[in-house]
Amino acid sequence: MKIGIRKEDKSVWERRVPFVPADIRALREEGLDIAVQASDQRAFSDEEFSREGIPVQDDLEDCDLIFGIKEIPKAVFEAGKQYVFFSHVIKGQPCNMPMLKRMMEQGVTLFDYERIVDEQNRRLIFFGRHAGLAGMINSLWALGKRLEAEEIPNPFGVLRQARDYHDLAEAKAGIQAVGKMIREQGLPAAIHPLIVGITGYGNVSKGAQEILDLLPVREIQPEEVSAVAADLLSPKKAVFKVVFREEHCVRPKDPDAAFDLQDYYKNGREKYDSCFEPHLKHLSLLVNCIYWDDRYPRLITLETCQQMWAGGKFPGLRVIGDISCDPGGAIQCTVASTDPGNPVYVYLPETGERQDGFEGHGPVIMAVDILPTEIPRESSVYFSSVLKGFIRNFAEADFTVPFEALNVLPELKRSVILYQGRLTPDYGYLRKYL
Incomplete structure (x- = not known):
């Protein structure tokens, strides 16, 4: 599974990254295939990624699992892919319901950082x-x-x-x-x-x-x-x-x-x-x-x-x-x-x-x-240091099986809002907002 780190385009002020160059280099050395989408507004420049031997490309069409930070424009979603970002949909936020509907139409899988939680419902990855x-x-x-x-x-x-x-x-x-x-x-x-x-x-x-x-x-x-x-x-x-x-x-x-x-x-x-x-x-x-x-x-x-x-x-x-x-x-x-x-x-x-x-x-x-x-560099370094501990489990999952058989860590499974375009049992309540 090829992993892509997308550019942020919700706001010109968003400069954070889910993974920093040093961590991606270490993950690639462990055998993971990771590329970064070109961006001129990140706190970490394209050159900083390139210096670590990380491919920087214009689009992520060849990537299966895509990480971002903020909400993604509706037109960007590609059918059947896996996305990980802060979706801000769990309260039924009206502004993000069109995005959620589009993801459902495209049959994508959505992991939300906000819902990567332990058994006590405590968030594990946060800013x-x-x-x-x-x-x-x-x-x-x-x-x-x-x-x-x-x-x-x-x-x-x-x-x-x-x-x-x-x-x-x-x-x-x-x-x-x-x-x-x-x-x-x-x-x-x-x-x-x-x-x-x-x-x-x-x-x-x-x-x-x-x-x-x-x-x-x-x-x-x-x-x-x-x-x-x-x-x-x-x-x-x-x-x-x-x-x-x-x-x-x-x-x-x-x-x-x-x-x-x-x-x-x-x-x-x-x-x-x-x-x-x-x-x-x-x-x-x-x-x-x-x-x-x-x-x-x-x-x-x-x-x-x-x-x-x-x-x-x-x-x-x-x-x-x-x-x-x-x-x-x-x-x-x-x-x-x-x-x-x-x-x-x-x-x-x-x-x-x-x-x-x-x-x-x-x-x-x-x-x-x-x-x-x-404070984008400091916040990204911390976020990346935590998220990198989960990425192999993301990358090695088989997303063709039924949701009940999806073999990911319990913390990650709790964060799956959509699976193959359908609301998972914990998030079925969102239908009333759609």
């Missing part, structure tokens, strides 16, 4: 940490720009967007320099105390915290937020960090019931209400790192935004870094996703409109939906 890294860099950059728009001098104004740094090391050095300024000069009174709230504690949150912790950070607990916000005499040479878990964001509707995580996962908003709103007025920056779907209460509703900014009020919350980027989801004022070329907008609660840039009566929303591509 989560790198989304968190880039997302926090962008959020701090956006905070600096918003404060400048308010004519408030601040140390964050020297920061750049993640994509404008040469690499992650340079970005981290920039954050550390800001940290040094805060330790030496302190924060301006207009933004003191500066409290950064982070929702979630998984890989995305860990990446975001890795960046924030380069500053002089004092971690506080959610129950301490209001007291810290009221203490104007607290040290100005520190940034306060608070991490919110599920039990800090929701509470049982039954006042006599205790919070139970598994019960919350099972019943969601049927039995739980949001209790996150009181924290919002105390935060300067909110960074959202949680998975959400409509079974659960939102963190911020449009009504909450209207109340916070009503009557010309200016709450302390300047920026929302919505790393999870689920428009209309947990952060309902994330009304649209953005791209690295135009990464932020201001949500205007009084009109429900959005306004590009940093100025306007409402929160700045940073909602880039392909954040890891802003």
